Amino acid sequence: MSYETIQVTPVGGAIGVEIAGVNLAEPLSNRQAQEVHEAFLANSVVFFRDQTLDPEQQKRAARLFGEPVAIPFVKSLDGHPEIIDIVKEAEDAGKYNFGGNWHTDTTFLETPALGSLLYALEVPPRGGDTLFADMYAAYETLSDGMRALLDGLTAVHTASRSYGSQSKFQGGRNTSVSMKIDASEEGDRLMEHPVVRTHPESGRRCLFVNPNYTLRFKGMTEAESRPLLEFLYAHCIRDEFVCRFRWQAGSVAVWDNRCTMHRAVNDYDGHRRHVRRVTLQGDRPH
Ligand code: SIN
Secondary structure, X not given: OOOOOOEEEEOOOOXXXXXXXXXXXXXXXXXXXXXXXXXXXXXXXXXXXOOOOOHHHHHHHHOOOOOEOOOOOEOOEOOEOOEEEEEEOHHHOOOOOOOOOOEOOOOOOOOOOOEEEXXXXXXXXXXXXXXXXXXXXXXXXXXXXXXXXXXXXXXXXXXXXXXXXXXXXXXXXXXXXXXXXXXXXXXXXXXXXXXXXXXXXXXXXXXXXXXXXXXXXXXXOHHHHHHHHHHHHHHHOOHHHEEEEOOOOOOEEEEEOOOEEEEEOOOOOOOOEEEEEEEEOOOOOO
């Protein structure tokens, strides 16, 4: 694909491109906005460097991709319900980091996020990268027989282990001193989604299960579901399907949550990392 108003450089073999020539703090021209959106749909994750965004500018930049939305359980930035600060402090050594397991955002909701725009304010001197996995490639490289099996399955999702009665963050345990997560029984709700979804804009099929929120297949027990789910999770994160983003202060990542998983690497104990996320309203997966 060729672009007239932006420069696009691949970051990984399957997904992820860095886009240069864009100042997200200012409104983009129609042509530039269209090209950024095309690059997003074609590559599933796009990255920008050297941006300076206040919360309003970050929300306006996020609207290039979708409509900002508030998410449950995680305290938002004062005056900005669609923004959350994701922080691990130097003093949080030994704790979980938010987003540290492979996951697709909010699949425990009826309409999981379309995507998110993450902006880095402060990063550790080394480490703290984010990994992104291509769920189109994961689906397309399965055998015909496996795809036919998965095409007919529904998965049950829940936030129980993150924000419900089994929350690893319960009572402040393991949470950064700077993040407020309100686990509650609401987090135990079950939600069903197809195991393979069709992306509403690209029309392509992709896997839509993730280790954080998928509990089991509908009509099967957790024990019965586990072997196939474990196989799929290992398959999805094969090296050739994953790209790795090295953050700098001012970097921005925007991921298409409908066809990717991601994971924040927790390898920077003793250093502060502060990124700010705007989540985008998604649709009901089909
Ligand atoms: C997230 O999962 O939203 C956070 C990702 C990150 O901090 O890199």
